[in-house]
Amino acid sequence: MSASASPPPRTGSRPGGRSSRIRAAVHRAVEELLTDQGDELLTIPVVAARAGVHATTVYRRWGSVGELLTDVATSRFSGDIVVPDTGSLRGDLERYASNLAKDLSDPDTLPLVRATIGTAGEQGASACTRERQEQLRAMLEREEARGHQAPTVERATDALLAPLYYRAVFTNQALTPEWARALVSHLLPD
Amino acid sequence: MSASASPPPRTGSRPGGRSSRIRAAVHRAVEELLTDQGDELLTIPVVAARAGVHATTVYRRWGSVGELLTDVATSRFSGDIVVPDTGSLRGDLERYASNLAKDLSDPDTLPLVRATIGTAGEQGASACTRERQEQLRAMLEREEARGHQAPTVERATDALLAPLYYRAVFTNQALTPEWARALVSHLLPD
């Protein structure tokens, strides 16, 4: 990956400066192109044109479509969902799962996940889920800090994250909140 | 999709005929290019060259990279795994899950799944899992035919297929047979 995929420019990095304005425009262009993607393939000149920026800039800042998608996915999947704190693990997980279900149902999200996986491989795939893993871990560790037993991160991933992402990516079934909460019931014994 | 994605040619369809020989060569070229994919993107001229076939042929038979990948994925994920029949649902599922884990661990498989999802979207994604869904359904229905209770297909998908595919596609953890069998234990109450 290029050294400036998510660049900390020594100059011009003020929020609202030109640099970050272009970054936002390019990100928005990528998401727009992915949603109403007729069949025009996602390419750097196309993204640049849509963002009102010269292709050269995109080539130099991101280098390739894969790195660009990884960057978009990383920022898209960061901070969007807040780790809930309802007092109980079950409550936290139920709210979290249904939030994630809603998030994955966003028309913008699915194409982004698919494209990132397909174009950026390992890097892209982990960009789509790393944050979720950490959030899950946070909830489980908090439960243990309360002195209660909690499932392992691995087990919770298999029981929650996996079905949510699988259903979104591989099927066309709806990710309903009820179904998401049912996943939690299967994970946590009564 | 083109009318001849998986063509039943009225002539020249003998197994071993030229038509099927080219099809096999193209399929093999796709898989080879996906495995040792330096960073050369998968394109029709590249595939054709690797297969020793003219690009025109590939364009006419498949139309686009997406449809080609869908075709490769469909045939790759068909018949490779036989539905086991051990006499008990638990035995069937355990063997099936660990077979699938092994299959998904094949170095050829993962890049194919990722590329197909990314390029062929909905079509491609379902091509990677439809057969698995049916196999799972077959085992569950057989159990019910024995007069025993069995989980729903949805539940079994969430508990088995989802973790297997999720771990393969989104993480870099190993898909061990032990872990696969543990998934079955969580699905089936003792």
Added chain:
DNA sequence: ACACAAACGCATTGATCACTGCATTTAAAA
């Protein structure tokens, strides 16, 4: 205000891609 470095816009180049008529070969059918 001034100077400096970084980022961006612009024009251009070579390479590759998607695609299309036309000739040829293949293989089944008559």
Added chain:
DNA sequence: TTTTAAATGCAGTGATCAATGCGTTTGTGT
């Protein structure tokens, strides 16, 4: 064997892409 339809090979076209060198603008530090 002859006929016939389909599939493939071949050459070429316009369009797009990735990449580069150079001048200009932006924003920061002095």
